[in-house]
Amino acid sequence: MDITPAGSAPQPPTSTTFPDVPELDQEAMAAARRRHGILTKPPGALGRLEDLSIWLAGVQGTCPPRPPGRIRVIVIAGDHGIAAAGVSAFPSEVTAQMVANFAAGGAAVNVLARQVGASVRVVDVAVDTPEPTAPGGVDGTAPPERYRIRRASGRIDQDDALTSAEVSAAFAVGRLIADEEIDAGADLLIPGEMGIGNTTAAAAVIGTLLDLEPAEVVGRGTGIDDQRWMIKVAAIRDAMRRARHAGNALSVLRVAGGADLAALAGLLVQAGVRRTPVVLDGVIVCAAALAAETIVPGARQWWIAGSRSPEPAQRFVLNRLGLEPLVDAGLRLGEGTGALLAVPMLLAAQRTLAEMATFDQAGVSSGKNDPSDPAPSESEGDGEGSGDGPAADGTSTDAP
Numbered sequence: 001m002d003i004t005p006a007g008s009a010p011q012p013p014t015s016t017t018f019p020d021v022p023e024l025d026q027e028a029m030a031a032a033r034r035r036h037g038i039l040t041k042p043p044g045a046l047g048r049l050e051d052l053s054i055w056l057a058g059v060q061g062t063c064p065p066r067p068p069g070r071i072r073v074i075v076i077a078g079d080h081g082i083a084a085a086g087v088s089a090f091p092s093e094v095t096a097q098m099v100a101n102f103a104a105g106g107a108a109v110n111v112l113a114r115q116v117g118a119s120v121r122v123v124d125v126a127v128d129t130p131e132p133t134a135p136g137g138v139d140g141t142a143p144p145e146r147y148r149i150r151r152a153s154g155r156i157d158q159d160d161a162l163t164s165a166e167v168s169a170a171f172a173v174g175r176l177i178a179d180e181e182i183d184a185g186a187d188l189l190i191p192g193e194m195g196i197g198n199t200t201a202a203a204a205v206i207g208t209l210l211d212l213e214p215a216e217v218v219g220r221g222t223g224i225d226d227q228r229w230m231i232k233v234a235a236i237r238d239a240m241r242r243a244r245h246a247g248n249a250l251s252v253l254r255v256a257g258g259a260d261l262a263a264l265a266g267l268l269v270q271a272g273v274r275r276t277p278v279v280l281d282g283v284i285v286c287a288a289a290l291a292a293e294t295i296v297p298g299a300r301q302w303w304i305a306g307s308r309s310p311e312p313a314q315r316f317v318l319n320r321l322g323l324e325p326l327v328d329a330g331l332r333l334g335e336g337t338g339a340l341l342a343v344p345m346l347l348a349a350q351r352t353l354a355e356m357a358t359f360d361q362a363g364v365s366s367g368k369n370d371p372s373d374p375a376p377s378e379s380e381g382d383g384e385g386s387g388d389g390p391a392a393d394g395t396s397t398d399a400p
């Protein structure tokens with residue numbers, strides 16, 4: 001697709017092509033639905049676990065699906081010039097300080113990752129320090145300069161966040177990271193982020209792409225007071241005004257987003273290209289997801305929504321993408337924490353589909369009271385697993 005220049009600074013036009021994203025495996029999904037129909041439970045009784053397990057079968061192309069073997073959280077770190085306007089309750093220095101905290105294993109994302117056996121990688125794409133703050137590559141040996149796009153993205157109420165070359169480079173870095181991780185064996189990706197001021201950029205990107213009012217998309221971020229809220233609305237308004245005529249989603253990321261958002265968008269697209277599932281996190285990751293789906297339609301099939309953010313802009317994105325968060329626990333942290341909280345549900349979905357006994361195996365009557373209408377045998381299945389089905393005969397499925 002063509003990338004048209006936009007924003008105040010004139011940019012040379014560039015042209016970039018994007019990959020197609022494959023469809024989920026419909027046969028594996030149909031097999032998962034059939035299997036749900038013969039497991040020892042009333043049809044649909046596992047609720048969203050059934051949908052999740054069917055999705056997992058579709059992304060893995062096999063039924064029953066396997067448990068994820070290597071869950072990777074990738075925290076994309078980058079500062080934002082807009083922080084200088086006073087849109088956050090915290091100063092920009094916190095971004096670099098938190099990168100050190102991630103490396104030391106002391107952040108919330110580290111704790112929640114440990115809980116589900118995931119590992120955490122931090123990538124510095126635009127932290128406001130002279131030298132990159134995080135090591136490069138999956139094993140930390142690649143040059144960190146490869147991932148660093150610039151020192152803080154531009155102040156979006158006055159300037160473009162990035163140049164054309166930088167937004168393309170950031171998107172490419174996101175794709176590179178996904179490739180590196182998947183090549184190293186990751187089979188479930190959890191994108192997270194760290195960057196003071198990034199809820200302002202996320203809101204501006206979402207507001208622009210969905211044509212919303214600044215006051216509809218602004219949130220309290222790190223916990224700003226009313227005075228900062230007004231500054232933040234004005235910053236989003238000015239950024240949206242600059243981005244309105246950007247032309248396409250990548251250009252919106254260039255004008256009103258930043259290196260972190262563009263890298264996240266590239267990572268999300270490439271996960272789909274590589275048939276690798278993703279759990280989405282809060283409003284910043286969702287802003288990148290909206291851009292990614294706009295750039296490469298269909299990428300969203302490979303994602304599920306982990307957690308509802310109190311940031312109002314996230315809801316608009318999830319509605320547009322047709323995703324319903326698994327968890328609504330009031331988390332407003334980012335880093336990938338909300339997504340990690342949803343991982344146990346995904347694991348439960350895999351396990352129930354893979355390990356539950358069938359009616360035949362357990363010798364349990366399969367739920368048709370009319371003796372002239374015998375239950376489907378295991379080999380036949382019933383063709384429909386989850387969703388509305390006939391009432392069960394009341395046979396217990398040993399629910400806890």
Ligand SMILES: Cc1cc2ncn([C@H]3O[C@H](COP(=O)(O)O)[C@@H](O)[C@H]3O)c2cc1C
Binds near residue numbers: 094
């Ligand atoms: C100590 C600390 C740790 C964090 N971890 C994630 N965020 C989250 O808060 C920031 C966005 O909020 P705003 O737009 O209001 O600056 C991002 O860094 C996000 O990841 C943190 C914020 C702080 C202060």
Ligand SMILES: O=C(O)c1cccnc1
Binds near residue numbers: 199220310
């Ligand atoms: O929704 C999020 O991810 C979020 C919300 C507030 C602050 N940082 C991140």
